[in-house]
Amino acid sequence: MNELLKDRKNLLASVGVLAAAVAILSVVIPDALTMRQPDVIHKGPGVTEVRKLSDFFDGIAGTRGDTEVYVLDSGKPGASALILGGTHANEPSGYLSAVLFIENAVPAAGKLYVIPTANASAMTHTDYMEGTPRKFSIDTPTGPRSFRYGSRATSPADQWPDPDIYVHASSGQRLSGSETRNLNRAYPGRADGTFTERIAFAITSLIRKEKIDITIDLHEASPEYPVVNAIVAHNRAMKIASIALLNLEMDDIAIGVEPSPANLRGLSHRELGDATETLALLFESTNPAQGRLRGVTNEALIVQGKDDMYLAAHKLGRLFVPFGPEGEPLNKRVARHVSTTQAVFDAYASEMPDRHVVVGAMPSYKELLGNGIGPYLQASGSP
């Protein structure tokens, strides 16, 4: 050892390699840490209060699972609704739809709660081996605005190690071990459970404490997944989902309705409907950046949604949704979520005329398709 250290040439080479490793780390670490900086979300004209999820369950206070709950209170009697974006942080249309509601919506009756990053920890990292970019940007009239593209699951920095088999606490259902960090397999959650189960418990507590009438969980799925461009509804929410479907079809928005499977446990549309009084629904749009058949995975795929591999798969009849050369752009996926949310609110109003939620000032499906989402996002900068 001493001889080697005395070998000046060898010592210099060692110091050089170590310095190169440190130099690479000095670039890589700050870049990775940008994922821990929350995106700027502006309070729109309808936002009356910004709370923390830990206000409803202090077991997540001070952790990366705590997140903002935007409250848009009309001040008029009506129903209360909760919109969950970012349950899976690699499904950006749900996240951006929630942001659009925060920055644009003005409730005319009832009260709206919006959580844009339901699993805030999942926003702090990307999925291994997927090659997804950390961020994507949307052009707004005042310049590009950046958003994080995270992971399906809680960061292993917050919950580790994964068991070989994940056992859902209240049902005993057995799933792959990595699903232990999936928020949408953890409902209704446990106060003394894992990090992810505690986030789920906090959301369930919010629904119970605020007496939420309608809960909408916004998701995306790959084009080869059977449940896509669809509403998945708890059995008590099937009626309003069906009414919403009819209204959407009349506006030429093709969508399906699926009943929440009784034997698939831990999901929001099943457990929140069973454990609380809320009408639980989950929406799925089509995200080619998530699929196994995709080609180059980059920001363009996330935002523009064009992919030659999916085009070929569609021609072979392997997909569950139409997929043309125009792809499935983020604008269209957000437009679909926003319109479906509004259609569900309208359907609820038709069923409960004396207790409903009306959300105004939101762009329509055609406006979002025609203008894109950029004009409806506020400029970058401090909130």
Add this chain to the structure above:
Amino acid sequence: MTLIYRLIVVVAIILITMELFTQKNFALKINAGLVLIPLAMRALMIV
């Protein structure tokens, strides 16, 4: 559990750094340097 994991990673970093300085083969020195990068990030809990 996480503390034990990080302790193991720190020990691995020390051993690999020692290997980097004692190894005569330059290609293996570079190997050691490359392995240090993800290990350092794991020790800092950056994923």
